Every structure is written in structure tokens, then in C-alpha cells.
Amino acid sequence: MNQEQQAYPNGDKLMRVLAFTLVFSVMNASMFNVVMPIISQEFHIGASEVSWLLTAYMIVYAVGSVTYGKLADKYRLKDLLTFGLIFFALGSIVGLTATHFWMMILGRVLQAAGAAVIPATAMIVPVRYFPQEKRGAALGMTAVGLALGTAIAPIVAGLVTSFASWRFLFLLSILPLIALPFFRKYLDDARGTAQKIDFLGGGLLGGTVALLLLSISQSNWISLVIGIILLVLFIIRIRTAKEPFIQPKLFRNRQYSFSLFIAFLATGMSFGLPFLTPQFLSSLNGLSPAIIGLIMFPAAICSAILGRQGGKLADRKGNSYLVYIATTLIFICFVTLSIMVGISPYVVLFLLIFGNVGQTFMQIAMSNTISRTLTKDQVGVGMGMFSLLNFIAGAMATSIIGKVIDTDAQGFHLNPAALFSEAYTFSNIFSGLALLVVVVIVLYTVQSRWTAGQAK
Structure with a gap:
């Protein structure tokens, strides 16, 4: 019996736990949209500055999703999830206790660095643990988590801010820790073949994505030019490195x-x-x-x-x-x-x-x-x-x-x-x-x- 068949009996349970964590991941990405005007007033900052709560999160979240995907080819998925969910909660605590706006940004960056493991896992688990003829149903479960998170994010944000401080939105991102014992129980100990991580290539890719997203969200042409330069360097790197971050x-x-x-x-x-x-x-x-x-x-x-x-x-x-x-x-x-x-x-x-x-x-x-x-x-x-x-x-x-x-x-x-x-x-x-x-x-x-x- 191959590895995929051995792990498959826990597949449905694993997908339910994953859908649960996806709800919070998606909610966290969007529910702060509702309270940005309030945050802007509290910290006495303009709309362009407060928008960094979303921009910083989006950049780290995007880069993190492919980074975790790469790391999943070498390390155990349960260990990556443990790291990610703990960082997700850590960022929430920083944001909850922030007294300055830069602390809020730090909290959101830490949140994104941890939460990015969730969409990466949602893409990997259905492929790794389900045969092709059952993979659609597994991907359907991830769609349920995404849709629920999208649906309830504005409503939850509105309710929380109606009855308590907007800061309590950060507490919601601690709840995915509930899923951690189940991930460690249902995921196997399989890991990819041992290989070196091309940190230079990963850094060039991360810089490319960060600057391109920044150029789009902030309409910054300098970021676009530098991002294109880094993209060219990244392409050169993966074509010349012995073990590149992404195989050409x-x-x-x-x-x-x-x-x-x-x-x-x-x-x-x-x-x-x-x-x-x-x-x-x-x-x-x-x-x-x-x-x-x-x-x-x-x-x-x-x-x-x-x-x-x-x-x-x-x-x-x-x-x-x-x-x-x-x-x-x-x-x-x-x-x-x-x-x-x-x-x-x-x-x-x-x-x-x-x-x-x-x-x-x-x-x-x-x-x-x-x-x-x-x-x-x-x-x-x-x-x-x-x-x-x-x-x-x-x-x-x-x-x-x-x-x-x-x-x-x-x-x-x-x-x-x-x-x-x-x-x-x-x-x-x-x-x-x-x-x-x-x-x-x-x-x-x-x-x-x-x-x-x-x-x-």
C-alpha cells in the first residue's frame, strides 16, 4: 500500500479541520476593512497610512504561501502548520496590545507570516492525500471554508465593533490554535527528499512579489521597475543555481x-x-x-x-x-x-x-x-x-x-x-x-x- 492510500483514511477529518482554519484565515484578511476608518481616527493617521494594514498583510501572505509550499517539499506538513498557527496567534497578541501604529503593522505582518501556511496547506493536502477521482470533493471542502470566511467577515467585524473595541478582532485569530492538535493527529510524518533551500532565490522571488504588489496597490512606478529587475535576477538564479528555489x-x-x-x-x-x-x-x-x-x-x-x-x-x-x-x-x-x-x-x-x-x-x-x-x-x-x-x-x-x-x-x-x-x-x-x-x-x-x- 502506498503512502497516499495509507494517509487517506484520515483525509475527510483532515479536510474538515482545514476548512475550519480557512474560515479564520480568510476572515482575518478582510474583516479589518470595516474598521480602518476607526483605526485611522484613533491613531490620527490618514487613509494612505492606515491602508498599510492591508498592504503589508497581503504582501507577506502572498509571499508566504509559495514559501510554505516550497518548505512542504522538504519538511513535515504538521511541523509547518505548528509554526504557522503559533505565529498567527503571536501576531494577534501583538496587534491586540499595540499602543503605536507601527506595532499594529508588526502584528499584521506576524499574522500574515503564520496565516500563509493555511492556504498553502489547503492546496497541498487535497493533492497529496486524495486520489484524482476524489480530489474534487476535497477541494470543495476548501471552497466551503473560503466562502464561509468571506461571508461572515464583515458581519463578525460589525458585531464585534458594535459591542466591544475593534481590537478584539485580533482575538479571533487565536482560535485556529484549537485545530493544531487535530492537524498533528491526522497528518502523517512524511517529508520530501532532503534538499538545500535556495534562500537567495527565495529572497529574489519574495522581493519581486512584494514590490510588484506594492506597485499595484500604491501606484508606485519605482517599485514596479525594481520589481522587474528582481524578476530578471530571479530567472537568472533559477537557471544557474544547482538546487534552485523553483525548478525551471x-x-x-x-x-x-x-x-x-x-x-x-x-x-x-x-x-x-x-x-x-x-x-x-x-x-x-x-x-x-x-x-x-x-x-x-x-x-x-x-x-x-x-x-x-x-x-x-x-x-x-x-x-x-x-x-x-x-x-x-x-x-x-x-x-x-x-x-x-x-x-x-x-x-x-x-x-x-x-x-x-x-x-x-x-x-x-x-x-x-x-x-x-x-x-x-x-x-x-x-x-x-x-x-x-x-x-x-x-x-x-x-x-x-x-x-x-x-x-x-x-x-x-x-x-x-x-x-x-x-x-x-x-x-x-x-x-x-x-x-x-x-x-x-x-x-x-x-x-x-x-x-x-x-x-x-
Whole structure:
């Protein structure tokens, strides 16, 4: 009996524990959005300064996800999780007791350095411990955790700040320590083949990602230029080092590289909906943040309920089947919103269900598709790169969409059926996202046919 079969009996229990920790990881990434104005007032700082609570977290979280993926190829996964969850809690304590803003930033950085182990693990466990025919259901469980975290983050943040200090949000990030004994029980002691860690290559990759994300979030051209220089140095490093941080052969795997590109576009497309929805519900419908959270809540809950079913559907019918369902749902949502944006929030609530469920299905299908292009020794860093690109795609999408909103359409509209002239800017964005859905499905179809041809 091979290792994968020996570890599999605990697989379902392990995925439930992982879904639990994912809820807190996702919540921690977004729930501080609600309280940033309060923090800004308390520390007497501007919006640009307080935004570092998100920027610093995002940069460390993104770099950490691929770093943990690389380390998982050498060290025991249970040890990495122990380290990560303890750092997650440590950062929470620092943030809770912070008396200066720089201490808040330090707390968020420590949180991110620990919490990054969770998405990395969520990508690795389904691939390492489940056979291909059951992997979709396992990925569906991770989708449940992601959807639940997204759904309850604004509501929990609102409730906590209504009855207590915003600082108590940090206490929520200590709760994942409850899962640590279960991780150590259900994970095996397997580790990858002994190899040296290319710290120089890892540092160049981390610097590249940090500066690129910084250039996107802060619109800083100097960061972009330096980031590109570091990227060139990183490419040179992995091509010349004896044991590089990332093996170049990973990117010579055409199926993997092309799937990553498709996933990059799909993630950017998906990030548009949760970013745009609060924007247009506030500016067009005049809703408060609390009501906006309630409008978005049902769609997120539907995604959580249907996530595991989507994974099982991928196992039974194949990834392509789930991708076609996902893109159809997302396309319906985007096209309809390009026509109706500005209409009653109750109609928007219904339409968001199509988009959110479609995005969850797409995440499951692309994770499953990419995992099948990797060999066993490439799983950790390969899925880590997938997670890393998700962050970059999300940052780019929100930055581009934000700039389009700022420009204002002023009468120009791509969709002639758009109902409200004051909503033309948002209508144009949704029309563009709908076209991107078409691009994604065409590319995925081409890749599927090419892969099928290679298999013959």
C-alpha cells in the first residue's frame, strides 16, 4: 500500500479541520476593512497610512504561501502548520496590545507570516492525500471554508465593533490554535527528499512579489521597475543555481504554465465581483456598509453550501464540465448586472448568487486541473505558485477596476441595453468582465483539447 492510500483514511477529518482554519484565515484578511476608518481616527493617521494594514498583510501572505509550499517539499506538513498557527496567534497578541501604529503593522505582518501556511496547506493536502477521482470533493471542502470566511467577515467585524473595541478582532485569530492538535493527529510524518533551500532565490522571488504588489496597490512606478529587475535576477538564479528555489522544468511543463495563465485570468475576473459590489451598492443605491454586508451574505452562504457538491460534480463529470457550469453562471451574472446595475438591491442579492457560486466552482475546477499537471515532487511549490498568482491577479484586478471607476464613463456605455445612465461606468466594467469570461472559456477549451490530443 502506498503512502497516499495509507494517509487517506484520515483525509475527510483532515479536510474538515482545514476548512475550519480557512474560515479564520480568510476572515482575518478582510474583516479589518470595516474598521480602518476607526483605526485611522484613533491613531490620527490618514487613509494612505492606515491602508498599510492591508498592504503589508497581503504582501507577506502572498509571499508566504509559495514559501510554505516550497518548505512542504522538504519538511513535515504538521511541523509547518505548528509554526504557522503559533505565529498567527503571536501576531494577534501583538496587534491586540499595540499602543503605536507601527506595532499594529508588526502584528499584521506576524499574522500574515503564520496565516500563509493555511492556504498553502489547503492546496497541498487535497493533492497529496486524495486520489484524482476524489480530489474534487476535497477541494470543495476548501471552497466551503473560503466562502464561509468571506461571508461572515464583515458581519463578525460589525458585531464585534458594535459591542466591544475593534481590537478584539485580533482575538479571533487565536482560535485556529484549537485545530493544531487535530492537524498533528491526522497528518502523517512524511517529508520530501532532503534538499538545500535556495534562500537567495527565495529572497529574489519574495522581493519581486512584494514590490510588484506594492506597485499595484500604491501606484508606485519605482517599485514596479525594481520589481522587474528582481524578476530578471530571479530567472537568472533559477537557471544557474544547482538546487534552485523553483525548478525551471516546472515552467517548461506546458500544461501547468498554460493552466496557470488561465487561472490568473479567471481569478482576476472573480475578484471583480466582491470588489465592485460594495462600490455600486454604496454609490448608486446609497446603502450603508452593514446593509451591503447583508446583501452579499446569501450569495456567500450559497457558495459554502454548494462548494462540496461542486467538487463532487468535478469528480463524477470531470473538471471541464464544472468549468463550463462555472463560466455560464458567472457570465449570466456579469451580463445581467451590466444591464441592471443600479436596480433594487434585492435583485442584486439574487444575481450575486450566480456569480459567487460560479466563482467557487471555477476555483475548485482550476485547482483540480492544475494539480493534475504536477508530479509528486512538484506539488508543494507548484500549488504554492498557483496560490501566489491568485494574490497578484486579485491585486491587479482591483487596482485596474478602481482606476476605471475613478475615470467615470460620462455617457459612454458598452452595453446598449444598460438601464441607468448614472450606472454606465459600472455597466462598462461588468461588460468587460463578461468578455473576459468568454476569453477564459475559449482558452480552457483549447487547452482541454490539446491535453486530450497529447494523451492519445
